[in-house]
Amino acid sequence: MRRIARLLAGTALAVAAAVPAWAGTGSLDVYPSTAAPGGQVTVNTAACGDKGSATGDAGAVGAGTFTLAPSAHEGEAIGQFQVPESAQPGTYEIVAKCAExxxxVTGDLVIALTAAHEQVQPRGSMRTGVGGALGTDPVQTAAGVTALAIAAAGGTWLLHRRARGDGI
Structure with missing residues (x-):
């Protein structure tokens, strides 16, 4: 019985020692994680507590400081900043310092010439070496359709004879 009590006490002490270390960690979520110059970026964190606020620093990318305020999501602080048009491509560290x-906490922002969520539509044609099944000549098209119709009718006739037992 004492062995179980010691095991439970040891487990409780380990959990109690780990909780403050876990509660002190957190990250700064950056959305979108890849942005283009001139784009709007939103950051949020749960590291500052339920009603916590923070001061954000996006000086590495040239955006300066911004404020993170408590959001509608319980326990999170949220803020926004705009990436300057003069920002160069690369990875930048965004920092938020809790008021209390x-x-x-830190997070990374990648600056690209075009944002990752902007889709670029393909243009032009591609040569694959495979031609179309139908040409542009109406006579050849009609001849191909006629050949397919005759083959279908012949196959149907043969299957009908076989089903009646006449043989092939």
Whole structure:
């Protein structure tokens, strides 16, 4: 019985020691994670507590500071900034420092010439070496359709004879 009590006490102490370390960690979520110059970026974190706010720093990309305020999502602070038009392609660290507790969290923002969520539509044609089944000549098209119709009628006639038992 004492062995079980020691095991439970040891487990409880391990959990109690781990909780503060887990509660102190957090990350800064950056959306979209890839943006183009001039784009709007939203950041949020749950590291600042239920009613926490934070000061964000996007100076690495040239956007300066911004405010993160409590959001409608319980326990999260959210803020926005705009990527300057002069931003160069690369990966930048965005930092948020919680108002209470001096906790600091970071997230990465990738600047690309075009944003990842913008789809580029293909243009032009591609040569694959495979031609079309039907040509542009109406006489050849009519001849092909006639040949297919005769083959279908002949196959149907043969199957009908076979079903009656006449043989082929």
């Amino acid at each position: 507790g001096n906790r600091q």
